[in-house]
Amino acid sequence: MSGRVSAIARPRVVVLGAGFAGLNAAHALRDADAAVVLLDKNNYHTFQPLLYQVSTGYLAAEEVGATLRTIFRRQPSVTVRMGAAVSVEWTDRKLCLQDGSALEFDYLILAAGAETNYFGIAGMAEHSWPLYTLDDAVRLRMHLLNRLEEAAATVDHAAEPITAVVVGGGPTGVETAGALASMGQELVGPATALRVTLVEAIPRLLAAFSPRSSKRALEDLRRRGVEVRLGETVDSADAGGVTLADGHRIETDTVIWAAGVQANPLGGAFGLELAKHGRILVDPQLRVPGHPNVFAAGDIAVTTPAHGAPPPMLASAAIQTGRHAGEQVARLLAGKPLIPFRYRDKGIMAVLGRGDAVAELPLRSSGGRTSRYPLRFGGLPAWLLWLGVHIVYLIGFRNRLKVLLDWGWSYFTSRGAGAILVHPPDTRQRTS
């Protein structure tokens, strides 16, 4: 009997990575006649756009992490496996995992995402806090809370102000710097000052946005006490602070790296052809050249579509390419022809503060990225749109309720939820 079962076993699709791309790929396979194995280093999906709120104590880690088995509880064909792939044996169609085991596949969807890119800046990898995984966010929060507690421990005399440097003026850097500016006062009390400096290499914040949104972000951060240094690059980082290219020195033990990402190096380790940022170059069907049963989606891959722009390294692109890759495998399984991917640009948004954001949208989902979005607005309407989009895409109904509760609460009381310092003994020593 069991031999019989294995002889008629359904083909196995391995989805490598459970970020936006991997989740949507696995979900797109819900009606396919296949056994899906979703492999990820963690047993949860991370809602990356809100990591900065975890690192600044406004949300609990559990609120931006959703257990994969819970997400797929109604899709029994999906098996969740926690583990890390290190190499592949293409001829045997086998992934080799870090724990020494192997995972065979008939179809493979590579969706392992991206990682922090320090651009080779001396000392940056060793001396800065990245903000790309939930572990990163929790560790940064512990560090920040420890520093704030140390400052607050001086009952009998005035505390030295704490200095934090955020490198990078994109949405993550702007959002993080803004949240940090609020954090010290709201969480620890007015006695402690947290001085925040943001350094951005180009002459304006939010480079992907219109100059008007950039100006708005700059004015907002400055009004909230953030020192913004535009057009300045960081030359090196060490245990005592950062040195800018012009020689200016900022003493700090809190450098937050929000300046760049690159594709997960797995593409190179698997011997695949890479494009800019180390992304796997896939064909317009999102298929890996030379491997008819292998697709790649999300930040790890890039394609030059037949028409329109290539998908950027953004959540909305990962959702679209992930879904498309899953559908492609489903088409192959059903004997149907593949269809080319077409990116729909949904626009861009960044939060500036409580009740304040900027949003720039296409008039309708356009096939390619335009240099300017025609629909631009800011303030409360943009913030409400941001809130709505994030609540809709947040995984898990309970998480949505909790995050809404926390945001509503913070909005009216200016107090964060997650400022408790669990594990203080582990945090004085960074684990990198």
Add this chain to the structure above:
Amino acid sequence: MSGRVSAIARPRVVVLGAGFAGLNAAHALRDADAAVVLLDKNNYHTFQPLLYQVSTGYLAAEEVGATLRTIFRRQPSVTVRMGAAVSVEWTDRKLCLQDGSALEFDYLILAAGAETNYFGIAGMAEHSWPLYTLDDAVRLRMHLLNRLEEAAATVDHAAEPITAVVVGGGPTGVETAGALASMGQELVGPATALRVTLVEAIPRLLAAFSPRSSKRALEDLRRRGVEVRLGETVDSADAGGVTLADGHRIETDTVIWAAGVQANPLGGAFGLELAKHGRILVDPQLRVPGHPNVFAAGDIAVTTPAHGAPPPMLASAAIQTGRHAGEQVARLLAGKPLIPFRYRDKGIMAVLGRGDAVAELPLRSSGGRTSRYPLRFGGLPAWLLWLGVHIVYLIGFRNRLKVLLDWGWSYFTSRGAGAILVHPPDTRQRTS
């Protein structure tokens, strides 16, 4: 001017410990003309009765920990200080802290609580997981989730069942064993079996309760698959498991210690007279003999009241003694005479499962502990009472909402909230 200010400075009351006793002591000083410093190892209050729900993935750490500064935001006379006291200089009225600094006091309230007591069982301190602090609970959860993930990683063959041993059959042991029995299946899936054994030295569970409640707890745990070994003591623990006094061996790498606590050893370190369980012996006014400005409350202290029973090591006693100690200092500050403490027994409760608990209550809050409580009931009414009491005493309105949300959710869906494995790299090695 500053000399003038210091000459008319308000007296400083240091409250050592921010558990139930310390919180209530600080709160009782809200109208006193004093500067209150609340000193604790953590920057949060831990709601200990729900720690087992954090360790089994049903609640997030943030839901049972409440930031101290947030709790006292409307009581500006309270300063929160994170730190650990190591010794005292009585003549200078100065606490010496672990970081080398000192904290002067005019009045001192010792409320440093209790800690795990392994009763000298060989290997137990090294090889078991305690469940007494939020750090303990988070570490145990990481360990359990890692073990469950390892078992679930065997996609291609059946997994070895995981074994967990809970030592202690009091409310904590019963609640933990019951939650563990549900955890494996609900969080990871039916493929993985989690075998739970509970070992209790005396011949029944819940010794403080009536035999009927004990029987109910036993039947309930057994029905849920927990192996209950009554009248058996653990002789030793090692990396591979536990050995019982009768020579029986249970192989496991998950021993959870829920069998005993003792007072924080600070009383001894401070040179004070100790009673049973290492508790500081205070007079009926909760004052430390020989130190007219020093009081002690909660688990760390015990008194022989003029009438009635001494306060047990329970949350309700800590709340009452803490409040009384704070009020005593307020009386001294106002030039009023001290009044003796009188313990009001509120009864006992333990949860057996979802919608099931046992409760035993006095007819009215009696002055002393009776051997039997006249009001005894179980099932859903007892569970609803347990739920109500825990929600009322949980600190922070937002935490109450979130815990209610999580409980309601779990009640109807049988799914926990906090099963995400943040920090996996740190958990393979125990930090003890």
